[in-house]
Amino acid sequence: MADHRYALAIDLGTSGPKVALVAADGRVAAHTNRAVATIRIPPGGAEQDPEEIWRAIVQAVQQVVREAGRPPEEIVGVLCSSHYFSLVPVDGDGNPTTNLLVWMDSRGAKYGQGLVKSDLDALIKWVEVHGALPFGTDSLSHMLYVKNDLPEAYARTHCFLEPVDFVNARLTGRLTANCCTAFALMLSDNRDLSSLEYDPDLVAYSGIDPAKLPPLVPVDSIIGPLRPEIATELGLLPSTPVFSGINDTQAVTIGTGTYLPNRGGLNVGTTIQVLARAEEKNTDGEYQIVSMPSPIPGEYMSMAEVGLGGKLVEHFLLNVVYAADALGKHTVEDPWAWIDETIRDVPPGSDGLLFLPWLTGAQAPKQSETMRGGFLNITLETTRAHMLRAVMEGVSYHLRWMLPGVEAFSKQTFDSLYYSGGGAVSDQWAQIMADVTGRPVLQLAGARQANTRGAAFLVFRRLGLATDDDIDAFCPVERRYIPRADAQRTYDHLFKQFLLAYEQTEPIYDALNKS
Numbered sequence: 001m002a003d004h005r006y007a008l009a010i011d012l013g014t015s016g017p018k019v020a021l022v023a024a025d026g027r028v029a030a031h032t033n034r035a036v037a038t039i040r041i042p043p044g045g046a047e048q049d050p051e052e053i054w055r056a057i058v059q060a061v062q063q064v065v066r067e068a069g070r071p072p073e074e075i076v077g078v079l080c081s082s083h084y085f086s087l088v089p090v091d092g093d094g095n096p097t098t099n100l101l102v103w104m105d106s107r108g109a110k111y112g113q114g115l116v117k118s119d120l121d122a123l124i125k126w127v128e129v130h131g132a133l134p135f136g137t138d139s140l141s142h143m144l145y146v147k148n149d150l151p152e153a154y155a156r157t158h159c160f161l162e163p164v165d166f167v168n169a170r171l172t173g174r175l176t177a178n179c180c181t182a183f184a185l186m187l188s189d190n191r192d193l194s195s196l197e198y199d200p201d202l203v204a205y206s207g208i209d210p211a212k213l214p215p216l217v218p219v220d221s222i223i224g225p226l227r228p229e230i231a232t233e234l235g236l237l238p239s240t241p242v243f244s245g246i247n248d249t250q251a252v253t254i255g256t257g258t259y260l261p262n263r264g265g266l267n268v269g270t271t272i273q274v275l276a277r278a279e280e281k282n283t284d285g286e287y288q289i290v291s292m293p294s295p296i297p298g299e300y301m302s303m304a305e306v307g308l309g310g311k312l313v314e315h316f317l318l319n320v321v322y323a324a325d326a327l328g329k330h331t332v333e334d335p336w337a338w339i340d341e342t343i344r345d346v347p348p349g350s351d352g353l354l355f356l357p358w359l360t361g362a363q364a365p366k367q368s369e370t371m372r373g374g375f376l377n378i379t380l381e382t383t384r385a386h387m388l389r390a391v392m393e394g395v396s397y398h399l400r401w402m403l404p405g406v407e408a409f410s411k412q413t414f415d416s417l418y419y420s421g422g423g424a425v426s427d428q429w430a431q432i433m434a435d436v437t438g439r440p441v442l443q444l445a446g447a448r449q450a451n452t453r454g455a456a457f458l459v460f461r462r463l464g465l466a467t468d469d470d471i472d473a474f475c476p477v478e479r480r481y482i483p484r485a486d487a488q489r490t491y492d493h494l495f496k497q498f499l500l501a502y503e504q505t506e507p508i509y510d511a512l513n514k515s
Contacts, residue, residue: 006068006075007459008236009252009452010057012082012163014038014102015271017053019060020449021068021075022456025467026473028449030068034060039099044106047099050088053163054170060232063224065235072237077459078171078226079243081251081451082164085186087142089157090237094169097156111148112141117204122205127497129189129199131283132303140186143208159214160185164245171242172224177214179293187213190281193293194218194298198274217244220297220462243462246295248451249273253301256418256444257471259294262404264414266399266433266441267450268423272309275418276410278302287405288364295458307363309395310423313339313372315359316391321384340428344390348435348487349494350386352377355394356501365405368506370513373457376501392429393491397438397498403437411452416440418475420450427479435487436495445478 005024010017020031027451036058039047044292065072085103090096101108108390112134116123126133127228134140139162147154161169162181169175182188183512186208189199196216203210209276217223222241225231230364231238245255249267258265258275278291278300291300323333354376406415417439423429424447435443444450460466 004070005460005465006070007456008061008075008078008230009066009455009459010058010061010078010080010167011051011451012080012167012246012457013248014083016207017057017058017060018448018452019064020452020456021064021070021228022435022453022474024460026453026476028453029070030064031449031452032060032063032067036086037133038102038382042278046102046107048102050096050166052101053100054167061234072235072240072427075236075240076465077241077243077461079455080164080167080171080245081248082162082167082245084162084164084181084185084247085138085164087139088161088163088166088176089146089153089168090159090166091156092158092162094166094173094175095152096166099144100163100166100472103137105145106137106144107149108141108143108508109136111144112136119205124410125201125205126186127283129191129202130186131190131292132186134186138186139184140206140208144206144308147208153422157212161214162247164212164247168223168242168245171226171230171349172196173227174223175214176217176244178217178219178221178222180219180246180250180295181244182214182216182248185213188216190291190293190334193298216504218297219244219293219295243459246455246458249275249303250292250295250301251451251454252420253277253454254457255450255452255475256420257475258418258426259296259299259301262412263418264410264412264416265418267421268309268395268419268421268429270309270311272306272395272399272423274302274304274306274399274406276302276304276406276412276414278410283407284405284409286365286404287409288367289409302406302410304402304409305363306402308357308359310421312357312359312395313388313423316388321388323476336425339388340426341511342385343428346363346385346389348432349490350390350393351379351381352494353382353386353390354494354498355387355390356505357394357398362502365401366502368510370510371502371506372509372513374505375477389432392426392432393436393494394498396433397492397495400437400495401409401499414439416442418477419443420447420475422448428480430479430481434481434483436491438483438488440483441481442477443475443479443481450475
């Protein structure tokens with residue numbers, strides 16, 4: 001018998017919101033998504049219109065509620081997630097005082113990085129207390145950009161909110177954060193996840209007015225019911241509880257079940273993350289992995305960003321394969337539609353073609369702001385199909401490079417990898433991931449909904465309607481990909497060349513891009 005209790009999950013990604021209504025047995029009753037534009041402002045600026053985001057969320061929720069056709073009393077809670085290291089400054093009524101500053105906005109880099117560049121005590125304090133350092137595109141750097149470059153907006157700002165907390169403020173009227181969402185503000189003490197205070201030393205180092213930081217609430221708390229006028233607009237009951245939110249990495253770690261011991265995963269969206277729990281607060285400077293608060297109270301998970309993932313494939317498709325320019329118009333409605341068919345007959349290793357995936361610089365396990373991407377070993381026999389497969393292999397080599405560090409950090413070995421995100425819709429890429437990493441890859445059904453299913457599971461868990469024993473219903477496996485011996489031998493050889501290619505080309509890219 002179907003369970004007629006539902007959770008409304010809202011996941012705000014960089015490209016726009018995804019919304020789903022998920023049943024207590026893990027079924028997705030209805031889902032949809034909307035697009036939101038990113039405004040690029042050279043040099044280094046990346047913004048979005050918060051009102052456009054809110055309109056997109058309202059429209060998406062209305063559609064999902066309408067299509068699911070469930071009475072509003074069956075919807076037992078709302079939980080939101082979002083991209084992070086992004087920022088919405090708001091006034092006392094929750095209205096934006098600037099556009100949303102997206103995680104890729106680097107205009108505050110000189111201010112954020114400057115806090116620790118010349119102050120060893122500050123650097124040590126940040127690692128000891130928070131775990132991560134201000135790196136230039138974090139939310140603290142965005143706050144400092146507003147303070148220094150937009151002083152009038154800073155004066156009007158009552159509170160700085162992560163996107164998920166901005167959405168919750170619109171839903172409930174409350175301006176709040178929790179240890180999960182405040183992580184990106186870089187001012188919390190992550191040694192004690194029960195603390196509802198920012199660290200006074202880090203706040204003092206930052207120079208940010210502490211009154212402009214959102215009040216902290218428990219991570220598993222209900223921050224309020226829906227505002228009556230919002231409930232009416234969305235087609236929900238005003239009594240519907242809204243739970244404190246999480247970021248999208250936390251959501252997908254729940255939605256893949258990799259917050260549990262001995263389960264590892266990977267998520268390929270715009271970027272690629274290795275997913276795992278962490279036993280304790282820790283920082284790995286070499287692999288740039290940090291313990292981040294988990295949505296499970298008192299627990300940690302690893303934050304292990306590999307770099308660009310699906311964005312690299314999309315870039316190749318839109319700018320090479322389906323480009324529109326003076327040479328011709330080759331655009332199609334869905335550039336991803338034919339990738340599996342295109343690369344199916346290209347052998348593993350793409351006939352020796354290597355793709356270097358560092359189009360915006362390398363993050364980990366070796367960092368270089370000047371490193372860039374490229375193809376190596378093009379011949380007269382190289383086709384677009386070879387190049388497309390090589391892009392997918394290049395991302396997979398980078399993943400393989402990161403895996404040992406994440407396993408050591410989480411103190412476990414991953415016998416298989418749960419695979420989610422937009423990249424997981426490609427069967428060929430799932431097989432490539434298995435062959436390159438030498439581990440079975442478990443491709444999730446409805447892989448694009450891992451974030452919303454994770455958020456929904458948390459609603460049911462927090463209401464006592466689900467336990468960790470129920471998580472597999474929320475991350476069903478569609479197909480299991482086993483590493484193939486012949487392909488593994490090819491990839492073992494090419495992976496060595498991939499590492500060597502980084503070493504050999506790094507000084508060249510540095511010379512080309514240093515200025």
